[in-house]
Amino acid sequence: xxxxxxxxxxxxxxxxxxxxxxxxxxxxxxxxxxxxxxxxxxxxxxxxxxxxxxxxxxxxxxxxxxxxxxxxxxxxxxxxxxxxxxxxxxxxxxxxxxxxxxxxxxxxxxxxxxxxxxxxxxxxxxxxxxxxxxxxxxxxxxxxxxxxxxxxxxxxxxxxxxxxxxxxxxxxxxxxxxxxxxxxxxxxxxxxxxxxxxxxxxxxxxxxxxxxxxxxxxxxxxxxxxxxxxxxxxxxxxxxxxxxxxxxxxxxxxxxxxxxxxxxxxxxxxxxxxxxxxxxxxxxxxxxxxxxxxxxxxxxxxxxxxxxxxxxxxxxxxxxxxxxxxxxxxxxxxxxxxxxxxxxxxxxxxxxxxxxxxxxxxxxxxxxxxxxxxxxxxxxxxxxxxxxxxxxxxxxxxxxxxxxxxxxxxxxxxxxxxxxxxxxx
Amino acid sequence: xxxxxxxxxxxxxxxxxxxxxxxxxxxxxxxxxxxxxxxxxxxxxxxxxxxxxxxxxxxxxxxxxxxxxxxxxxxxxxxxxxxxxxxxxxxxxxxxxxxxxxxxxxxxxxxxxxxxxxxxxxxxxxxxxxxxxxxxxxxxxxxxxxxxxxxxxxxxxxxxxxxxxxxxxxxxxxxxxxxxxxxxxxxxxxxxxxxxxxxxxxxxxxxxxxxxxxxxxxxxxxxxxxxxxxxxxxxxxxxxxxxxxxxxxxxxxxxxxxxxxxxxxxxxxxxxxxxxxxxxxxxxxxxxxxxxxxxxxxxxxxxxxxxxxxxxxxxxxxxxxx
Numbered sequence: 181x182x183x184x185x186x187x188x189x190x191x192x193x194x195x196x197x198x199x200x201x202x203x204x205x206x207x208x209x210x211x212x213x214x215x216x217x218x219x220x221x222x223x224x225x226x227x228x229x230x231x232x233x234x235x236x237x238x239x240x241x242x243x244x245x246x247x248x249x250x251x252x253x254x255x256x257x258x259x260x261x262x263x264x265x266x267x268x269x270x271x272x273x274x275x276x277x278x279x280x281x282x283x284x285x286x287x288x289x290x291x292x293x294x295x296x297x298x299x300x301x302x303x304x305x306x307x308x309x310x311x312x313x314x315x316x317x318x319x320x321x322x323x324x325x326x327x328x329x330x331x332x333x334x335x336x337x338x339x340x341x342x343x344x345x346x347x348x349x350x351x352x353x354x355x356x357x358x359x360x361x362x363x364x365x366x367x368x369x370x371x372x373x374x375x376x377x378x379x380x381x382x383x384x385x386x387x388x389x390x391x392x393x394x395x396x397x398x399x400x401x402x403x404x405x406x407x408x409x410x411x412x413x414x415x416x417x418x419x420x421x422x423x424x425x426x427x428x429x430x431x432x433x434x435x436x437x438x439x440x441x442x443x444x445x446x447x448x449x450x451x452x453x454x455x456x457x458x459x460x461x462x463x464x465x466x467x468x469x470x471x472x473x474x475x476x477x478x479x480x481x482x483x484x485x486x487x488x489x490x491x492x493x494x495x496x497x498x499x500x501x502x503x504x505x506x507x508x509x510x511x512x513x514x515x516x517x518x519x520x521x522x523x524x525x526x527x528x529x530x531x532x533x534x535x536x537x538x539x540x541x542x543x544x545x546x547x548x549x550x551x552x553x554x555x556x557x558x559x560x561x562x563x564x565x566x567x568x569x570x571x572x573x574x575x576x577x578x579x580x581x582x583x584x585x586x587x588x589x590x591x592x593x594x595x596x597x598x599x600x601x602x603x604x605x
Numbered sequence: 606x607x608x609x610x611x612x613x614x615x616x617x618x619x620x621x622x623x624x625x626x627x628x629x630x631x632x633x634x635x636x637x638x639x640x641x642x643x644x645x646x647x648x649x650x651x652x653x654x655x656x657x658x659x660x661x662x663x664x665x666x667x668x669x670x671x672x673x674x675x676x677x678x679x680x681x682x683x684x685x686x687x688x689x690x691x692x693x694x695x696x697x698x699x700x701x702x703x704x705x706x707x708x709x710x711x712x713x714x715x716x717x718x719x720x721x722x723x724x725x726x727x728x729x730x731x732x733x734x735x736x737x738x739x740x741x742x743x744x745x746x747x748x749x750x751x752x753x754x755x756x757x758x759x760x761x762x763x764x765x766x767x768x769x770x771x772x773x774x775x776x777x778x779x780x781x782x783x784x785x786x787x788x789x790x791x792x793x794x795x796x797x798x799x800x801x802x803x804x805x806x807x808x809x810x811x812x813x814x815x816x817x818x819x820x821x822x823x824x825x826x827x828x829x830x831x832x833x834x835x836x837x838x839x840x841x842x843x844x845x846x847x848x849x850x851x852x853x854x855x856x857x858x859x860x861x862x863x864x865x866x867x868x869x870x871x872x873x874x875x876x877x878x879x880x881x882x883x884x885x886x887x888x889x890x891x892x893x894x895x896x897x898x899x900x901x902x903x904x905x906x907x908x909x910x911x912x913x914x915x916x917x918x919x920x921x922x923x924x925x926x927x
Contacts, residue, residue, distance in 0.1 A: 327883035549674025
């Protein structure tokens, strides 16, 4: 369903802020006939529309937060999570990011800053996004997330909280972070209303979704892989926001069924799979031919991407906060970069990939800064590594021609290794 | 000889702990990184410069993504490095956590061959170290600010020399130019301060991590535990742009402006320093509120001051005089 031509003709800003827009679109999704192979897409789309309708209608207090904050935290607190970085990706996919990036630039936000964050600030400055009641930043992953959310809190004049996530992940740190989250939940309870019953329901839904995700990841290890990386990297939006809700469970259940069926019928999403790749970081979300060319034309399928790796244990409703704390501390993208490098090697082996591509998003210091270590780790293991420079949101920072040239050269290396019998197969 | 030194990359690392372990702390302000420093060019130039070690052990903090990655790179090379997790706020739980981090630092220093630190030995190290810091910050009154700043940097980076004891002025301080506050997340070299003075502006205050933000109030008697006292004192020191307590940072900036009587603000940033880039928003708000002009300059760590800076500083002075 390509909405782009319609969106460009509408006074879309006005409609974007209107909850009825999402209600109408939700109704229209009933006309969208899907089969078992794509029912998950409809589930994801409908869930996203529901979230936006509820947020614009202010059914529950809206909590802005950054990606990699476990959404279960916000759901359990009683809020509706809204992640401006995810919204930035959606806006970019509709081709509307430049106006928001311009809004941020006009307010003196440097073009050297991460475009996810600049676009998120653009959403705040233009008052397009659902207005937050509270903004909560978690201090892991990157500095930019904390600072841009702090700036957004200033724009809206709403309370801003930052949850410090310890750098190391021992028992002391888990206990400390769990206590911090518990204190936060007590403080926010009058506003958000989270309680024990809600936590139990969030834990149950989260664990169900996790179980399906584990099985999905198992299916993706098959050769040929049943899912396309392009779609997987789009559906990270669900991973970031839906776990902990019935909608999240529904999406992963449908996805598991679809992939299971694809494996059974031997109908992979990408028919001709010459190479298997591991993808690090995200992808360009603006209209770009890169991934489609890579997978469909060049036959180099993204077998797996690090973001979907399940690194956390099921949540125990009776030890909810320590479970979430352990999950945040166990995120391989946080802490020393060698943890991420170890995960990369683990995924290389598990998904039997031919090469690793790191998408070097402009302005992402934490990920790009780890490239020397990732490169040397992959070189040590004899795995070809490509650092593909580009931008996930701002098309002006990336030349598609240059990206394709670099990918072509990389595939030639993979081809050479294969013909020299150094490959996996 | 280098084994006696411990290089520090952030002003939130308590030098008292390093002294108590029997090492000499020194601020690590290396030469600018070349193209092959090891970290990508899209990281801040100070972080890239710190990727080159001096041979001494080094302590990093989680102050920014660049420094974290610099730590990773140096750990990969087998350098003796430690990373201290730094909270962004100064509330009670953060103080407790940071005190635990300081004890972890002490354990690492002991592993390096330092003296084991007890509560008593730490308490003993606090006062002399506070005095040393205050004497550095208060030295060389009467010199030009650039000269004072140069001596101060020498005092931080070469603590074994008596450079910080040098008194007197070799050039006259500027008394007549419009007073400006110089600020930024990272430490500029003295050439930048000299360029400000050359352009006829009078630096009435320097808000950098090598100047005003080094000023740590000696721990008061509230905590019996010296670890807690030290953690509290450091988290309560003048907040840097990295902290996530905007109200506190804003109050600090307002106080700085009141104290210095600055008629304008020069915000100096290193390219790709996200903290300063976001601090610009706060400075704009503060300056707009007070009707003060703000000049934003973006440069590179350790690079010569570009001619364009002088032109812009001259123009800023003219604007202040008008």
